[in-house]
Amino acid sequence: MTQRVDLSTVMDRLSIDAVITGYAVAVDDGAWPDYRALFTKEGRADYRTAGGIEGPAAEVAQWLSETMLLFPVRQHLIVNRRLDLQDLGGYPGDRARVQADYMNPMRLMSGPDGDPGSADRPTAPNFVSGGRYAFELLRTDDGWRIQGVTVHEKWRSLSDVLTAR
Template identity: 60%
Template sequence: MTQRVELATVLDRLAVDGLVTEYAVAVDDGDWEAYQGLFTADGRADYRSAGGIEGDAGQVAAWLARTMRLFPVRQHLIVNRRVRFGVLEQDVGDTARVQADYVNPMRFAAEDGGPSEPDFVCGGRYAFAFLRTDEGWRLREMVVQEKWRRAPHGQEAAD
């Protein structure tokens, strides 16, 4: 590889990794406009394994806006990011896939609207598919694979 190709790969990796972080921040902050802006026009998200929906970014953002009201405090921790470029056979470097593990602690809303005890915590793996567009890298697909959760009152669930 030439230095120019290596530098381009590093820059692409930083851009894609940055979008994963922007995804977490948008969800945690409830910025549904920013969330939708991370996706391509035909981008889709799938939260079914976590009890949610699958649909285009607008549909899913509306669902998240309603659902996340239950959790006024939330904080994604996304780790172990595995980035792969050009995963399609005809690709020329304009696609990427990221597999990343997550832990997501949240607090339920109290009757006064603020956070309450106890916490709800879940964890699993994200599968992100990215496409390079004229506006830069964007999410084409995001799938959540929830593997476990710890719910209030000691109720635990796992895959």
């Protein structure tokens, strides 16, 4: 490989990492237009192992926008990312796969008005799940985009909805 190819590969890896991070931030912040923008036009998402749906990214984003109302506080932690960039005889291709573990603590809605808590009545991170994402990405004219993501939930834990002081 030449230095130019090496640099291109590093730039691809950084760009792909930014897409994966953008995915977590979009879900956590409820930024559904940003979520949809991370996918190719034909992109799909599969949340069935976590009790969700599978389908085109736009439909899944709509489902997420409704479902995540139950969890006003979310924070994905995506770690142990293993990236396999397509190799075309020593040159990077236009496809990549990322396998990454996740842990996702969330707070359920509490109180009659849906307030997730206040200084005198906090909630605990009362729903936590973990597992592994499998991302398939394509290089597009707009940069790297998700062609597909599959959630492989391995575990979940529920705790008390409200923590008393």
